Amino acid sequence: MKSDETAVVLDAFQHYAARGSFRSLTAVSAASKTELRFIWLRDVAFRVVFDPARRTLTFVDMLPAIAPRSEMDRSLRAFVKLHASLAVPEHRRVDPRRVAVKVINRGGAASVTCSFKTRDVSYGVRKAVHLAHDILQDFLNDGRYIHYCVEHFNVSPEMA
Amino acid sequence: MGEPKKPRSVSRRDFLARSARGAGAAAALTATSVSRAAATDAAPNMAPIRVADQFTKSIGEAPVSFDFGPNGLTGAEVFARVCKAEGLAALFCCPGNYTMINAISATGIPAYGGRIEDIMCAAADGFSRVTGEVAATSGTEGPGFTNMIMSIASAQRAHTPLLVLASNMAMANEDRIGGIQQMYQQPITEGIKKYGKRITIPNRIHEYAQHAFRELKSGVPGVVHLDFPSEVHGARFKDPSELKDFWEASKYRTECVAHPSPKDIAKAVDLIQKSERPMIVAGQGVFLHKGWDALKRVAEMNDIAVVESGPVRGHFGDEHRLSANLASDALGSADLVIFVGQYLMPNVGEYRFNPDVKAIRVHPVAEDLGRNWPLDLGLVSDEKAALEALADALPKRQRAAWVAELAAARKKFESLNDEYYALGVKYSQQTGVVHPAVIGKVLADFLYRGDIPKEQTTFAQGGWTGASWTRRWLRAYRPGQMNNCPYQYYPIGPDVGHLLGAGAAMQLGVGPQKAYQGAPVFGFTGDAGIAYSVMEFDTLTKYKIPAIMTVYNNNAWGMITAAQGPRSHHMYLFQEHLRYDRIAEALGARGEYVTTPDQYKAALGRAYQAATREKISTLINVQSSRDFLSTQTFPPGTPRNLEPGVTAYMH
Known part of the structure; x- marks a missing residue:
């Protein structure tokens, strides 16, 4: 039986599927964790893992092929940090008192993990999806990363 | 001696x-x-x-009226008579389809003969985009018609009400390959037209002319393609009784449009009232159906942000406090988006809205509602009618925080522009040629912050890599001011055609161009693009249409970045320092060649003087460098752009 928190996460992802954001959404539970797979922006496949024990939602290997401590790695961390600051409007902000965001680079692939308290699961999932969306739409929308997007995010070479 | x-x-x-x-x-x-x-x-x-x-x-000859007299009328004259009665605003053509273009011109409909069918087709498209009126294009059978295909497709993607006419030999020779230039036309425009017909029964020419204008002037516009064999355009009718369905416009077409139901308007009002940060995406349907005053009334009534989309901009000016055209960073904050007159819907994710945004769409016909983007409410209505109904139904409301966020986002956009410009100046000084960010800024200063009223200049924005920079600076302050030439289909090259069309509209003072009738038009293109259409400087010059085209010359196709491997680059490169300005001079226009920002500024001044005082066009060849595309040497290579808004070109 799924935990209440897992059900909240699944409902949230179903909501985005119904709104046309996610395609081919599947959820698989194993060893108390739930893994969600779906197709999102630019027809790229994403993998998200929810760990109810730790209340973490991780976009696993969200940005591949980023060398640790590279300029892009540092910029990504700064971008994520900015979204928890007063520099962005309140409705766009990830409230650091409710959600902690970490960028973890393992083997040259950056994962983004959001952790939150029990009462903030709904808020946390929504903020995690929005933050991931902002990374894909804003962070990667930079002339410096256009060739990266051609290689990893289905951007047509015609657009580079 | x-x-x-x-x-x-x-x-x-x-x-x-x-x-x-x-x-x-x-x-x-x-x-x-x-x-x-x-x-x-x-x-x-x-x-x-x-x-x-x-x-x-010839151009000064008095028009004739095609009335049935003792000699009757030919099929071409019957068709031209309908075009005149329907207010066909202009014809852009190359010779061919002779009886038809002769008859249309004879009626007094402004007609322009140019050099390349495809570019004259683009001119008709460009004319229609900045006026909202129906324009026609024509070419000869076979070669002329096939030459037009790129611009026909482009016009269809822009939902331009464009009438494509082409002659098509004789039915008597069908399938015999007699003579030259025979081909089947209609299958070739499959998928790039709203309606098409090869007219084969002579006495139905009036009926099909009616059908063409019903399609051009009703619902969601698009391309109408008619082809005429000689048995049709050359047929002679002694009186109207010989023609099928010889009815006047009031009998075969209606001006009636769909209005939203009060129930749907109430639902829309409810969604808007529950929203904290609503945003209208005002597409070209708002422009085509003249809904800009109603749009402004809705926005101001309830502090709703407005961002423009589509091939033409200016129906909600960039300067308005509720404009999101420059407020890229605020797009993701909208919690309700209201698509009005967005004829080509983006897919979810192609517009920079957030994944939770609710959506209303207003569209003239039901068939497209729900396409590509899931809706919370779909309204079948004419755009102006829906906006007027909303303006009447919405309560007055102020959204100070939302308005402040829009202002902050616009400021951030302009600050980033300042950073790009400073980089562009630095890179220009380092290289001795002009960075495209500098072109954008110098052009904008000249058009909007100098002696010219900022609302005056109609602009044809073409090009590819250069345009990704210049779009950030070019503005629209009134309806029909900015034509995003390559919108959606993105043909490289027909930009001088679009400039010619806009210039003709400005000289004639058609639609929203009336207020600045006679003023020069400006355009921007690249060195790849200019090669396709530079010959129309002959047409600009002979018709005394003053136009100023800036050519961003980086010695390469914009897609040079796609060159991979040592044996690929040669396919993307031109000779360096080609003199497109001299081609313009050889065609009777002016040419300027500049390598510094100061020279460019001075050249714009001279070009404007020549345009206003002598009605002479100028091509300004701005020498640049393909190296500016390098993200390593000249970061960022290309700027940060989002859709919808000033930097958009896809939807």
């Missing part, structure tokens, strides 16, 4: 100097002397470039 006497003519250089001194020579300089000046500069003893007397005489 002494030196041969030079012809007594005014050189362009001398003339401009005198013009600048206020000699008032605009009236004194005839088309002939303009051309003579160009030839004199080039080679003293050569015959001058000149506009033929027959051209000037």
